[in-house]
Amino acid sequence: MMSMHMTMWPRDRSSMEGAKIEREAAARVWRFAKPYRGMIGGFLVAVIAQALLGLVPPLLFGEIVGDVIPDEDRGRLVLFAVLIVLSALGSGIVSMFERYWSSRIGEGVIYDLRTQLFDHVQRLPIAFFTRVQTGTLTNRLNNDVIGAQRALTATLGTVVSNVITLVTTVAAMLVLDWRLTLLAIILTPFFVMPYRRIGAIQQAITREGMDHNAAMNTTMTERFNVSGALLVKLFGRQHDELTLFRDRAVKVRDIGIRSALFTRGFMVVLSLLGAMGTALVYGLGGWYAISGSIDTGELVAMGLLVGRVYQPLTGLTNARIDVLTALVSFDRVFEVLDAPSPLVDRPDAVELRDPAGRIEFRDMSFRYPGANELIVPALEIPSSTAASDEPEALTIDSLDVTIEPGQLVALVGPSGAGKTTITNLVPRLYDVTDGALLVDGHDVRDLTQDSLRAAIGVVVQDPHLFHESIADNLRYAKPDATLDELIEACTAARIHETIDKLPGGYDTVVGERGYRLSGGEKQRLSIARMLLKDPSIVILDEATSHLDSENEALVQEALARALDGRTALVIAHRLSTITDADQILVLDEGRLVERGRHHDLLEAEGLYADLYQRLVREPMTVADSR
Numbered sequence: 001m002m003s004m005h006m007t008m009w010p011r012d013r014s015s016m017e018g019a020k021i022e023r024e025a026a027a028r029v030w031r032f033a034k035p036y037r038g039m040i041g042g043f044l045v046a047v048i049a050q051a052l053l054g055l056v057p058p059l060l061f062g063e064i065v066g067d068v069i070p071d072e073d074r075g076r077l078v079l080f081a082v083l084i085v086l087s088a089l090g091s092g093i094v095s096m097f098e099r100y101w102s103s104r105i106g107e108g109v110i111y112d113l114r115t116q117l118f119d120h121v122q123r124l125p126i127a128f129f130t131r132v133q134t135g136t137l138t139n140r141l142n143n144d145v146i147g148a149q150r151a152l153t154a155t156l157g158t159v160v161s162n163v164i165t166l167v168t169t170v171a172a173m174l175v176l177d178w179r180l181t182l183l184a185i186i187l188t189p190f191f192v193m194p195y196r197r198i199g200a201i202q203q204a205i206t207r208e209g210m211d212h213n214a215a216m217n218t219t220m221t222e223r224f225n226v227s228g229a230l231l232v233k234l235f236g237r238q239h240d241e242l243t244l245f246r247d248r249a250v251k252v253r254d255i256g257i258r259s260a261l262f263t264r265g266f267m268v269v270l271s272l273l274g275a276m277g278t279a280l281v282y283g284l285g286g287w288y289a290i291s292g293s294i295d296t297g298e299l300v301a302m303g304l305l306v307g308r309v310y311q312p313l314t315g316l317t318n319a320r321i322d323v324l325t326a327l328v329s330f331d332r333v334f335e336v337l338d339a340p341s342p343l344v345d346r347p348d349a350v351e352l353r354d355p356a357g358r359i360e361f362r363d364m365s366f367r368y369p370g371a372n373e374l375i376v377p378a379l380e381i382p383s384s385t386a387a388s389d390e391p392e393a394l395t396i397d398s399l400d401v402t403i404e405p406g407q408l409v410a411l412v413g414p415s416g417a418g419k420t421t422i423t424n425l426v427p428r429l430y431d432v433t434d435g436a437l438l439v440d441g442h443d444v445r446d447l448t449q450d451s452l453r454a455a456i457g458v459v460v461q462d463p464h465l466f467h468e469s470i471a472d473n474l475r476y477a478k479p480d481a482t483l484d485e486l487i488e489a490c491t492a493a494r495i496h497e498t499i500d501k502l503p504g505g506y507d508t509v510v511g512e513r514g515y516r517l518s519g520g521e522k523q524r525l526s527i528a529r530m531l532l533k534d535p536s537i538v539i540l541d542e543a544t545s546h547l548d549s550e551n552e553a554l555v556q557e558a559l560a561r562a563l564d565g566r567t568a569l570v571i572a573h574r575l576s577t578i579t580d581a582d583q584i585l586v587l588d589e590g591r592l593v594e595r596g597r598h599h600d601l602l603e604a605e606g607l608y609a610d611l612y613q614r615l616v617r618e619p620m621t622v623a624d625s626r
Contacts, residue, residue, distance in 0.1 A: 029330055032112055036105045043101035044160065050094045051164040055172050056087035058304035062176075066297015098161070114145050117337050125343045126429040127369050132379045134221050139214040140336050140379070147210075147329035162312035169308040176298050176305075179288075184281050184306045205262065206328045209255040216248040281306045339376045343431060349448045355455035356440050357536040357567030359403040359426060364435035366396040366425060395421050397590045398435070403567060405536075408580065410572040412611060413587035419571045421590075423539045426569065427456045439537070457535035459562075461542035463526035465517070470499055471506040473525065477533040485532065493528035493558040495521060520554060527558045538563055540570040578615075584608065 033040065060080045068076045118141065173181040223232060223241055232241055282303055288294040369392075396418045403409050411419040424430055425437055428444045436443050444452055465473050474486050481489075486506060490496035498521055502508045510516050510525075517525065530538065540559065572578045579598045586594035586601065586608045594606050601608040 028334065029109070032109045033105060035112075036108050039101045039105050043098060043105065046094050046098035046101060047161045047164050050091050050098060051161065051168045053087045053091040053094065054165060054308065055168060055305075057084050058301050058308070059172065060084055061304060062297040062299075062301025064297070065300045066295045110145060113333065113337075114141070117141055117145065117333060120337055120339070120341075123344075124339060124341050126424070128339070128376075132376070133214075133218050136214045136218050136379050137336075138221065139210075139217045140332055143213060143217070144210065144329045144332045159316065162316045165308060166312040166316070169305050169312070173302060173305050173309070176302055177285075177288075177294055180281050180285050180294075180302050180306075183284055184302075184309055186280075201262065205255060205259045207332075209252065209259060210328070210332065212248065212251040212255055216245070216252050219245050219248055278303070278306050336376055336379070343428065343449070345448050346446060349446060350442070352439065352442065352447045352451040352455055355536040356405040357455070358405050358438075358440050359537065359567065359569070360436075360438040360441075361399040361401045361422075362436045362438065364396060364399045364425070364432050364437055365394050366421060366430065366433045367392045367394050368421075368430075394433070395590050396425070399592055401585060401592065401595070403569070403583075405567055406565060407582040408563060408568040408570065410570050410578050410581035410584045411587060412572045412578065412584055412608060414611070416589070417587035418590040419587060420541055422587075423458070423541055423569060423571065426537070426539060427453050427458070454533075455535055456537045456539060457530035457533050457562075457566075458539045458541070459523070459526050459530055459559075463522050465510045465522060465525065467509065467511060469504070469507045469509050470502075470525065473510060474506075474529050474532060477529045481532055486528075489528040489531040490525075492531055492561045493524045494554045495524035495528055495558070498524075524554060524558050527562050531562055536566060538566045538568045540568065542571050578612070586611075 064080055285299040285302055289296055289299050413419055475481050487496055588607055594601055594608050
C-alpha cells in the first residue's frame with residue numbers, strides 16, 4: 001500500500017530555534033561543501049593574509065606619529081608611506097583571491113543543491129503535483145535557493161574574515177597596551193548578548209516574509225499563464241484579481257518594512273556601542289598620554305585598531321543573523337529535498353525488454369492517498385476543513401482482467417467510475433493498494449520505472465506542449481530523431497501538411513501549452529510524438545472528446561495508424577472506438593460490472609446498454625473526474 005511507504009511530515013514545524021537545530025542544519029550544509037574543501041583551505045589562507053596585512057597601516061601610523069615626526073626622519077616617513085600603500089595593494093590582491101574562492105565555494109554548493117532539488121522534485125509521485133501549489137513550489141526552488149545562495153556566498157567570507165581580524169587585532173592591541181585593550185573589549189558582552197534573541201526574531205520575520213512572497217508568486221503564476229489569463233478575462237474578474245494581489249502584495253510590503261526597520265535599528269544600537277568603546281579608549285588613552293604612561297603614537301595606533309575590534313563584532317552579529325536567515329532558506333529547501341517518494345525502483349528491479357504489451361490486473365484495488373498522507377504539508381493546497389484520519393474509499397475495487405498483446409480494450413462507465421485511475425496505474429504513476437498489476441508477466445513494482453514508461457505511450461484529452469518549437473516538442477519522445485523521422489511520424493498522424501504550411505515549418509514555436517495550435521492540431525501532434533516513441537502499449541484518455549467533426553475524422557485516422565499492432569487501453573468516447581474494441585470493460589464506482597464485446601453487452605441490457613442508448617441520443621461525455 002502507498003500509505004505504508006510514505007513518510008509523513010508533522011504539520012507544525014519549528015522555526016529552527018535553538019542551537020541543536022542550528023548545528024544540524026549547518027552540518028548538513030557543510031556536507032554539501034565537502035567537494036570544495038581544497039578551495040576552503042586556500043580561502044582561509046587568503047583571509048589570514050588579508051587580516052595580517054590590515055594590521056600594517058594602524059601600526060605604521062602609530063610609528064609615524066610617535067617616532068618619525070618627532071625625530072623629523074623623512075627617510076622613514078617615505079618608507080612607511082610606501083609600505084602602507086603596498087599593504088593596501090597586497091590586501092586588495094589577496095581579497096580578490098579570497099572573494100574568488102568564497103564565491104566558487106558558495107556558488108558550487110548552491111549549484112549542487114539546486115540540481116539535486118530539481119532532480120528530486122521531478123521524481124516525486126504525481127500525487128504530489130496534484131496537491132501542491134505550483135507558485136509555492138517554484139518559490140522554494142527559486143527564491144529560497146537564491147536566499148540561501150546570497151547568505152552562503154556573502155556570509156562565508158564575512159564570518160571567517162571577521163573572526164580572524166578580531167583575533168589578530170586584539171593580539172596586536174595587547175602588545176601595545178593591555179589596559180586600553182581590556183577597556184576596548186569591556187563592551188563586547190553587549191554585542192554578544194542580543195545574538196540569540198535578535199536571531200530568533202529575524203528568523204520569524206524572514207519565514208513570514210517567505211510565506212507571503214510564496215502566496216504572491218502563486219497568484220502571479222496561476223493568473224499569468226494562458227489558461228488563467230483567459231479565465232480571468234472571460235469572467236471579467238480583473239478588478240477582483242487586482243484586489244487579491246494587492247492583499248498579498250501589501251503583506252510582502254509590510255513585512256519588508258518591518259524587517260528593514262528592525263535590522264537598521266539593531267545596527268544603530270551596535271554602532272552606538274562601538275562609538276562608546278572608541279570614546280572610552282581615546283578618553284582614557286588621552287589621560288594616560290597626558291600623564292606620560294603611554295606615548296602619542298601608541299594612542300593613535302590603539303585608536304585605529306579599536307575600530308578593527310568593533311567592526312568585526314558588528315559584522316559577526318549581523319552575520320549570525322544572516323546565517324540564521326540562511327538556515328531558514330536551507331530548511332525550506334531541505335523540506336522539499338527530504339520529501340519521501342513512495343514510488344522508487346526496488347534494488348533488484350529489472351528492465352522491461354522487448355515488451356509485447358500484455359497487461360494483467362490481478363484482484364487489483366486502489367485508493368488515493370488520504371489527507372493525512374502528505375508529502376510536504378507546507379506546500380499542500382490549503383483547505384478550510386481539517387484533514388480526516390479516515391482513509392479514502394477504494395477507487396478501484398478487486399479488478400481482475402487480462403489484456404492480451406495487440407488487443408484494443410475500451411473502458412466505459414459514468415463519471416468517477418475509475419477509468420482514468422486505471423490508465424494512471426499502468427505506467428505506475430501510483431502504486432496499487434492491494435493485488436497486483438503486471439506487464440508481460442512482471443509486477444510493475446519489480447520493473448524499473450524508466451523501462452516501463454518507455455513501453456507506454458499516452459495521448460490525453462488536453463495534451464501538454466512546451467513553449468518550444470514543434471520539432472523540439474516532437475523530439476521530447478526521441479531526442480536523436482532526424483527531420484525525416486519527424487516528417488514520417490507527422491505524416492502518419494495527419495499533421496505534416498499543416499506544419500509544412502506554417503512559415504517556420506517544424507521550427508515554429510507553439511506558444512505556452514501549445515495555444516497557437518487548434519485542439520485537433522495539438523492532438524495530432526501528440527499522436528505524432530507518441531509514434532516517435534514507438535511504444536508497445538498505447539493509452540488514450542478521451543483523446544477526441546472536444547474535437548469538431550473535421551478534426552475528429554483526422555484524429556481518428558491518426559489513431560488508427562497509432563493503434564495498429566499495439567495493445568490499446570482506451571477511455572471510450574466515440575462510437576467507433578466502442579464498437580470496434582476487442583473487449584469492453586464497464587466500470588461503476590470502481591468495480592467491474594460488465595465485460596465483453598459491443599453486441600454481447602447490448603443484448604445483456606445492463607449499464608453498458610443504458611450508456612450506449614444515451615450516447616446514441618447525444619454525444620457521450622464520460623470524462624473521469626479523477
